[in-house]
Amino acid sequence: MAMKKQITLKQIAKELDVSISTVSKALRNSIEISEDTKDKIQAFAKLYNYRPNNIALSLKNRKTKTIGIIIPEIVHHFFSKVIRGIELVANKRGYNVIVGLSNESFDKEVINMQMLANGSIDGFILSISKETLLQQDYHHFNETINQGMPIVMFDRVVNEINCDKVIIDDLKGSKNAVNKLLDNGCKQVAIITTKDYVSVGRLRTQGYLEAFEEHKMSPNANLILKVDDALVSEDHIESLETEVEQLFKNNTKIDGVFAVNELYAIIAMKVARKLGLKIPEDVQFIGFTDGVLSKHATPSLTTVSQHGQQMGEKAAELLIDKLEKDDQDDHYQTVVIETELILRNSTK
Amino acid sequence: MAMKKQITLKQIAKELDVSISTVSKALRNSIEISEDTKDKIQAFAKLYNYRPNNIALSLKNRKTKTIGIIIPEIVHHFFSKVIRGIELVANKRGYNVIVGLSNESFDKEVINMQMLANGSIDGFILSISKETLLQQDYHHFNETINQGMPIVMFDRVVNEINCDKVIIDDLKGSKNAVNKLLDNGCKQVAIITTKDYVSVGRLRTQGYLEAFEEHKMSPNANLILKVDDALVSEDHIESLETEVEQLFKNNTKIDGVFAVNELYAIIAMKVARKLGLKIPEDVQFIGFTDGVLSKHATPSLTTVSQHGQQMGEKAAELLIDKLEKDDQDDHYQTVVIETELILRNSTK
């Protein structure tokens, strides 16, 4: 039970009375070393459970085989699915992942990136925090890229930055959703969305508008509820409820609701039910995201799946491909993951 | 826009025509160096945005300032809350976290630990995979510990292993929950639990039994449903539903249900409603966990909160304390986080 620290090449060399080089070569099965000594060294190494020190390798190779993830929040079904996707292909290709949470804060995003950019990782996969999007200050991304460290952004991205991106077609996804509502006969479709500085909020709102256009209908400004999602921290759900309640009371003919995320949809359904409306008979609902709420709500929520895991997988592939391509490839791609409208019981 | 790789001490030294040692000392504000040269070097370093290479530091100090997390699954509200807690205090104390997912597999757990144990991290925080619990093979944990790398286990732990642990009092938590149901007048309380090899399942079942004992009532074996949670992968929820439906049909007098996790409770509520039962009038429900489902279900679910974030914070504190205590402290503690019964609308 005595503590056995990891054995090193040097110790093996000393023990077997050969040089460090010989040990290293023997363990990597070099033809430079005779079979006899190779056998001896390999046996000894196995006995003592030798494993090369990762840090030393990282220093020598100037690559760490780990990728850094920076996301705004981890207690979030979508982001954890993305992480799962990243981890899956990263592991498959011999990489580890190290995660940093920005907690939607600009400063924490910057700090976190700095902590990791000094050699700890080979590249970033990240989704931009709301605060950063609001301030539109992207210097930390550009600096990192200029240092030769590749970045892949997913979901929340900005065009100004030169890097690979993995996104969904928010516009198309929400247009499809709203089209579905309109096709189902809804005449008064409301949208519950976020302020425009969150790009996905803006795009999903736009998709809503374009669906009306395709149906030769004109949207009603009263039916567009833009909530300040800085407020949607645990506590402020109540204020959201009252906002939604007002929406319904001011527009009694609402027969369809499209919400840009799962929680908004669930809350809206709750309010509607409270007001005596039947789902989906009186009013139909569609949400946006992969969440677990949608699946297990009653009625279960029709939703636009954004395939978070697949986004993560693709992001990891893009990053690792770039890391392992030695020619300085300055060509960046934007991959669009198809959304999918998952029909459940909140729509007819 | 030319690519500027991170500058090193050596380059600064060369540029300023001093030795590497001088640069290093100047940047660490050593009194050995004159104010003049310090100013000059520090200015230059700031200009070129010098930051010490983490890998080199790790190699030199033989500590990486990162902690490894191994969890069975990340797409899970409880685990992501734990991670958030870990990340919070880790960051506050200058550590990074690197996550590995075992995906409930023994092999992946072992592989993941080996990948990280070779110098990449200073210590582990982990929760054991179901498969490992089933096989009861804990050699990889013991080996890691014997190498001098501390481990902190949380939630799913085993006594055989000598390390710090952070758990909740599963027995007490579930006993309280069931007591609540019995106090509320329930006569026929069912439990939906897991097979016994998952320690938390076993303990929660035991709490259920002890609550009966406290109430001088004797449990009815027919009301104990042990589902094989190896099956509860996305797809097999249906089979769970039919099992629960059978439970209700075979025992029409059930007026209370305690489920050892959130999903079981939600599904049971759905089935009950389908069978025409009113919640909480006809039958009351209590679940177990922090999840988002509980809060937003209709009716919202009374639940035993296990304070995942707090568990993570405590685990990180235990680990970092041990890492930074140089005296070989061979004393391990088990911290119990208090559970909390959060009363919502699924109980009277």
Next chain:
DNA sequence: ATACACAACGAAAACGTTTTCGTGTTGACA
């Protein structure tokens, strides 16, 4: 006998730090 190929191994540099231990140059003081 000379040259030369080849087999088997070791020395040393390199990755980027920090730190210990010199070393040379001052200035003060007896």
Next chain:
DNA sequence: TGTCAACACGAAAACGTTTTCGTTGTGTAT
């Protein structure tokens, strides 16, 4: 003038690898 402390700095080792480039010794062909 000689001694000694203080000051400012550099050389080198160390962390654990891999790899390049020797350096031996042996055997073979000329």
